[in-house]
Amino acid sequence: MQTIVFIGSNKSGTSKEALITSTEMGYFTVLLTDRKKFMRQRNEFPEVQQMMFVENLFEKDKILSIIKDLELDGKQIRAVISFIDPFVSYAGKISEELGLVQLSVDALSIIEDKSRFRTNLKGLPVSPHFTVLQSDESIHKFIEEFDGYFPLVLKSPVSNGSKDVLPVHTIYELSEGLQFLNKKFPNKAILMEEYLIGPQYLIEVMVVNGEIFIIAVIEQEILNGHRFIITGYIYPALLSMEEYEELENAVFSIIRKLELINGTCHLEMRNVNGQWKLIEINPRMSGGAMNRIVQEGTGINLVKETIKLFLGIEPNLEKSVMKYVYAKYLIVDSKGKLIKVTGKGRALKHNGVKEVFVKPKKGAVLRKPQSMGDRYAYVIAVSDTAESAKHAAVTAANEIRFYLEPL
Known part of the structure; x- marks a missing residue:
């Protein structure tokens, strides 16, 4: 039976539509999820033929073992896909290992991290002014360096959906924002960009x-x-x-x-x-x-x-x-x-x-x-x-x- 394995999904939106569409296209649809409540709400995913809980979806050996078991059960794996962050390039890497369709895994991996794609695109006219504060750098030095450049935007390089994106207009807001992101994402970099105005x-x-x-x-x-x-x-x-x-x-x-x-x-x-x-x-x-x-x-x-x-x-x-x-x-x-x-x-x-x-x-x-x-x-x-x-x-x-x- 031709099968598509999805890594992660939300309860609505394009990732949920992908599950529905997979089944409508005639594929046996498997969802691997790290959300225990989805297992309790199994009836809300009627389009999924098989749902499995995986505590750590980044445990690649576990994912490959599940796929091997599916194959032993007669399933022909045609694709391993994710429509949600942060599993897109990861699903692509697994596809590569399985000899399936090859995506541009390196490019997708760069895009998943805001500081990496900013650095990669530095020098293009489309790039705003930005800097990256590494976890071991002084916040106070950062604050002094950007005094007078307001307004600015602070971001976690791994956030999405406008989460942890903070506009700052004063030294006080900058200090508060840096402390907030440092606390929420310890030992992670922080991205600071110029505030762009326009449609x-x-x-x-x-x-x-x-x-x-x-x-x-x-x-x-x-x-x-x-x-x-x-x-x-x-x-x-x-x-x-x-x-x-x-x-x-x-x-x-x-x-x-x-x-x-x-x-x-x-x-x-x-x-x-x-x-x-x-x-x-x-x-x-x-x-x-x-x-x-x-x-x-x-x-x-x-x-x-x-x-x-x-x-x-x-x-x-x-x-x-x-x-x-x-x-x-x-x-x-x-x-x-x-x-x-x-x-x-x-x-x-x-x-x-x-x-x-x-x-x-x-x-x-x-x-x-x-x-x-x-x-x-x-x-x-x-x-x-x-x-x-x-x-x-x-x-x-x-x-x-x-x-x-x-x-």
């Missing part, structure tokens, strides 16, 4: 045998006053031909410098006074509702085409649809235990609305956003114009109410 865009990319395909360019709307939390996505981004060509050149320069030959990634870039600057790059397609956004706007099921790439099957990246898509994410403004959510049915009745998704269940503790994981619902709407797609999504989203018991 922000997400770019989905697939590279097949060295040929670079820009699948979608999506404008992001950032929640004011919060730590880079995205609450709106507009596809396609409204760029002039000149802006798009310059963006394309910037993306190509990044991919070639990283020597990514086979694989996927998504980039976040800002247009700073007419010059494109790289905010982030991750070695996988974006999570959340991204696959639905891309599919509604282009006709491409990017999750499915990514799986095909990992299987050694030529992906079909031809766009069959040209629609405007707007995704509106919802947050809460106070901490509390969820009593109920209302309005989903009413939201779905609005013209143009294609999907309404509510993540938390009754009893979950919700909070004001500190990372992208603190977005609790989204509405996706489609139309022939950007304005009408946004109006439909925002109007429908206003129907949804979270009722919380204060904590």
Whole structure:
């Protein structure tokens, strides 16, 4: 039986869609997870034929032993895949050892670490000013060196989803931020970058045998006053031909410098006074509702085409649809235990609305956003114009109410 092994998954978003898609494609789908609660919630993964708990997913000998047992049981392993950090390049390495499709493991590994890709891309016009504080360097020296260069951004090189990304505007905030990250990530480096101001865009990319395909360019709307939390996505981004060509050149320069030959990634870039600057790059397609956004706007099921790439099957990246898509994410403004959510049915009745998704269940503790994981619902709407797609999504989203018991 032809089998795909997935290393790690979330309960929703593109990694969960990958499990569903694998089964729909006719593969025996195996999920290796380090989350014990997933084993208790096994019924929430009906698309997974076999789920196994592995305490340390980075214990490669254990993973290879499991795969050997699957093969002895008659399973033909066609791919080992991960759609979540930090297992993307790791899954690629295991694939290499098994003689499966070879991805650009070294490039994916560099992309997984923010300080490594910053260093690798240093000198390109897309790179902002940055420095890396190693764990054995003096925080006080660092603070003195950057006095007068505010605002700045502090990051953990291994974080994702806007977690542990701290804007700093004063010496006091810089000192507090460095101490916070040092405590949370002991003996780890800290990345400091210039604060870039300008509209922000997400770019989905697939590279097949060295040929670079820009699948979608999506404008992001950032929640004011919060730590880079995205609450709106507009596809396609409204760029002039000149802006798009310059963006394309910037993306190509990044991919070639990283020597990514086979694989996927998504980039976040800002247009700073007419010059494109790289905010982030991750070695996988974006999570959340991204696959639905891309599919509604282009006709491409990017999750499915990514799986095909990992299987050694030529992906079909031809766009069959040209629609405007707007995704509106919802947050809460106070901490509390969820009593109920209302309005989903009413939201779905609005013209143009294609999907309404509510993540938390009754009893979950919700909070004001500190990372992208603190977005609790989204509405996706489609139309022939950007304005009408946004109006439909925002109007429908206003129907949804979270009722919380204060904590």
